[in-house]
Amino acid sequence: MYRLINFFKRNRITSLVIILLIVAYFFCLPRQLFKDPTATVITSRSNELLGALIAEDGQWRFPATHTVPEKFKICILQFEDEYFYKHPGFNPVSIFKALKSNLSSGDVKRGGSTLTQQVIRLSRKGQSRTYFEKLKELILATRLEFRLSKDDILNLYASYAPFGGNVVGIDAASWRYFNRSASHLSWAESATLAVLPNAPSLIYPGKNQQQLLDKRNRLLKKLHENDIIDKLTYELSIAESLPQKPYPLPQIAPHLLQKIAKTNKGERFKTSLKIDLQEQANTIVEQHHNVLKQNEIHNLSVLVLDVKTREVLTYIGNSPTGKTHQNSVDIIDKPRSTGSILKPFLYAAMLDAGDILPNTLVADVPTQFGSYQPENYNQSYDGAVHANEALSRSLNVPVVRMLQEFGLDRFYHYLKQLQLKDLKYNANHYGLSLVLGGAESNLWDLCKSYAAMASTLNHFNANSSQYFTNEFTQPIFNAKQSVDFGKLIKEKAVFDAASIFLTFESMKQVNRPESDESWEYYDSSQEIAWKTGTSFGFRDAWAIGTTADYVVGVWVGNADGEGRPGLVGVQTAAPILFDIFDVLPKSDWFATPYDEMFEVSICKKSGYRASSVCDDTEMKYIQISGKKTGPCPFHKLVHLDASERYQVNSSCESMANITNKPWFVLPPLQAYYFKNKNPFYTPLPPFRMDCLESSGVTMEFIYPNQQSTIYLPKGFDGKTNELILKVAHSKPELEVYWYIDEHYIGNTKDIHDMAVMPSPGEHTITVIDALGNELKHRITVSE
Known part of the structure; x- marks a missing residue:
């Protein structure tokens, strides 16, 4: 140390030069070697490629890989740099041989560069291949060896090596030339890619095939001679043909790719999608699209959510139609008229508020509110119908009457708690048509809401009758994220568990499409709470269903808003929904939330809590909030003569001869329609002629x-x-x-x-x- 200090003292200029050279050497290598734009790449949760968008410079250059497949690694080392793991960034023997060969020939015949030097050359684009530039590369290569490990350097080479045409990097090359990931390449395929960067502008698939074949086979022969592959593998490998032209990259979830590219451009993004389910759903959508387009219905979208994790499992933003029909539009997050798809929320809200019981009778008669006159789809009336049946049959008139009784502002408040972002105006703007399609929403928000309701019920039963504060959270499609449901509390977020369960029980009874009409008789069938919707003018058809594990949402229509005859939820969207459920694992039905329910005597005919004069009752579990509902208003005690054909009173009959009998009586207008569809409905008997009438007449x-x-x-x-x-x-x-x-x-x-x-x-x-x-x-x- 003393001698070194003396040397620096005696040779100040030399010492300064040495220090400057060391500093220059330390800083000579840029912190970031490659700044080239990369493609946006999305993969499934199991890392299969779902799709990619080409980089801004027109190159198929995937984001840098973190691991190099073993076969390609062996091939590239055998072909380019056998002593890669032994040299310090350059190979003196190779350099000497290359120099001797080039001097003797008077031309550059041999490079002698190591893989580390090639990484440096790739990063220094456009530099001439002179001896001076080679010297620079050698110095920079040694500096790179100090900064990175050998495996990291190899990863850089594999990520940025040219493979002919506009293909850069092993990942892009394996998909473009062999239509599979690099980890699944054969020895012949790996050898083909290993020899391509050697002269990518002259030899690549589709150009100079014989030269490419010769180079590949020489490498395979070397692998065999070095006992890396056996004789059989060698013979089978040289028999494999070369790729003739690039394959198009997979486009399994193109609309999700476009969505992700807006926020994660040029990145590799691992999604939550299940590739097998996505591909099956794509096939189902294509099959239905081929049928629907015959009726000039060109667009549809599908979203599948995992209820328990809130992950997106399938994302189909549009059908495989053409540009004429706006196939690039992602309809999943676009506002469309809701039709009847909001009806379950009204039913759940009224249950939650204790305004109705599941089977409460509601009026189904011609109704007019000012200038607004709702009509049922079949343009007929039942007079009176149970609330759960009004939901399962999607009757418009009873539901609008329910909304009017419940209160438009109250219902709107519930919808705002669901965070439906397309509800942009106040309640009065939509009016009573709010529940029939007067408002707009999107498939994303609606599926999110149904999933949150299902999850609320699951969590309530699994967590000692408690609710999560953040139950109505956004779904996720980033596999690296997880949903934060918040903390457990006793208070509900929006709907209580009993109201949700009773709503799902009603939705389970919705009549399925013709192919599934007798679903309950098959062991393979599963219970699904589902609802359809059809917007005014037959412009939008919806179907959304949920089990304890999955939510499936389907929208069908035309992106430009053109209506079509037959564009009805149950006819167009529902068959797709059940086809999707058929490829999902079967789910058990929801557990009953008994802690939010109590058992009470119910009048069978009216669905109200039984009064003292109800003659036909049953014990039913209802929501706790239902305690405030009144007794049955439709049963009254009538006084009859001995024949029970006439009503009588004390003015015409002695008390000893009067029979008291419970009677189910509807208001006149309801009774008029009700008796047409219920032949067993018996109107009140008339008063006997000799009696003075004292009862009210309406x-x-x-x-x-x-x-x-x-x-x-x-x-x-x-x-x-x-x-x-x-x-x-x-x-x-x-x-x-x-x-x-x-x-x-x-x-x-x-x-x-x-x-x-x-x-x-x-x-x-x-x-x-x-x-x-x-x-x-x-x-x-x-x-």
């Missing part, structure tokens, strides 16, 4: 509705048809007297229909029964 207009505008059609003979006025009366045997604008026009009995020919303009229709009860309606007649 009547309601069947047609027209209040404040209606009536258009009188003309027949084939050109004459204007009459307007048929209809009234339902609780005692149809009474006479009813009809007036238009205070002018008497006639009377009816038993069947209260009256044909009139009013003049255009506003009119007041008045009906008065024999007991003096009066009913008025205002209408407008238009020509």
Whole structure:
């Protein structure tokens, strides 16, 4: 050390030069060797390639690999640099042989570069291959050896070596030339790729095939001679043919690729997708698209979520249609009219609030709210229908009446808690049509909401009847992420577990497509809570279903919004949904959340809590919030004579001869429609002629509705048809007297229909029964 210090003191200039050279050597190598843009690459959760977008410079250059496949590693070392793991970045023997050969020939015949030097040369693009540049590469190569391990240097070479055309790197080359990942290449395929970077502009698949074949086979022979491969493997390898042209890269999830490229451009992104499920779903979508396009229906999308992890398992943003039909549009996150797909949320909200019980009877009669008049899809009415049946049959009128009774603002508040991002206006903007498709949403948000409901139920049963605070979180498609459900608390996030369970029980009863009509009779079938939706004008068809493990969502339609006859949820979207469920593992049904329920006596006919006069009851588990619901309003105790054919009272019969009997009685308008579809419905018997009636009498207009505008059609003979006025009366045997604008026009009995020919303009229709009860309606007649 003393001598070294003395040397520096005596030779200050030499010492300074040495120090400067050391510093220059230390900083001569750029921190980042390669700044080339790379392709955006997405893989499945098991690392299979799903798709890639070419780099900005037009090169198929995948992000740098972290491992080099063993076969390619052996081939490239045997072909390019046998002493790679022994030299310090350059090989003096190779350099001497190359120099001797080049000097004797007067031309550059041999390079003598190591793989480390080639990495440096690849990073220093466009540099001439002179001896001076070679010297620079040698110095930089030794510096690289100090910075990186041998394996890291080899990874850089494999990632940035040219393989002909616009293909760079082993990963891109293996897919472009052999349509598989580099780890699955054979010895012949690995040898082919190993010899390509040696002269990529002259020899690559499709160009100078014989030269490429000769180089590959020489390398294979060397592998055999060095006992790396046996004779049989060698013979089979040289018999393999060469690739003739590049393959297109897989496009298994192209719309998810585009979505990821917006935020992770040029990166390798591992998704949560299951490649086998994605490919099966792609096949199903293609099959259905081929059928649907015959009816000019060109677009559809599918989303599959794992309920328990909230991971995206399948992502199909659009059908395999063409540019004319906007195949590049990812419809999964685009707002579309919801149709009836929001109805389960209303049903769950009303259960959660305790406004209804699962089977509560709701009215299904012609209804008008101002200028808004909802209609059922089949344009018929049941009079009264159980709430769960109204949901399972997707009846519009009962649901709108339920929404009106529940309150538009209350329901809107529930929807906002679901975080449906396309609900951009206030509740009054949508009105009562909110539940029938007056609003827009997207497949992503809707599937997220159904998955959150299913997950709420799962977690409640698995965590001592507790709820997670962050249950309604966003799904994820990044395999490196996991969902944070928050902390466990006693309070629900949106809906309580019992309301969700009872909603799913109702959705389970939805009539399946024709091919699955008798699903409950097959052991292989699984229970699925599902719902369809069809928007106004047949522009959007939806089907979303959930089990305890999976949510499947399907949208079908045209991206440009064109409606088509037959574009109905149950006909177009539902078959796809059940085909997807058929390839998913079978799930068990949800466990009953008994801690959020209690058992109570229910009136079978009305679905309300049984009153003291309900004659047909059953014990049912209902949600705890249902405690506040009232007793059955449709059963009353009637007094009959001995024959039970007439109602009587103390004015005409002694108390000893009066029979008291419970009777199920609907309001007149509901009864009018109900008895047409329920032949066993028995109206109240009339009072005996000698009795004084003391009970209330009611009547309601069947047609027209209040404040209606009536258009009188003309027949084939050109004459204007009459307007048929209809009234339902609780005692149809009474006479009813009809007036238009205070002018008497006639009377009816038993069947209260009256044909009139009013003049255009506003009119007041008045009906008065024999007991003096009066009913008025205002209408407008238009020509």
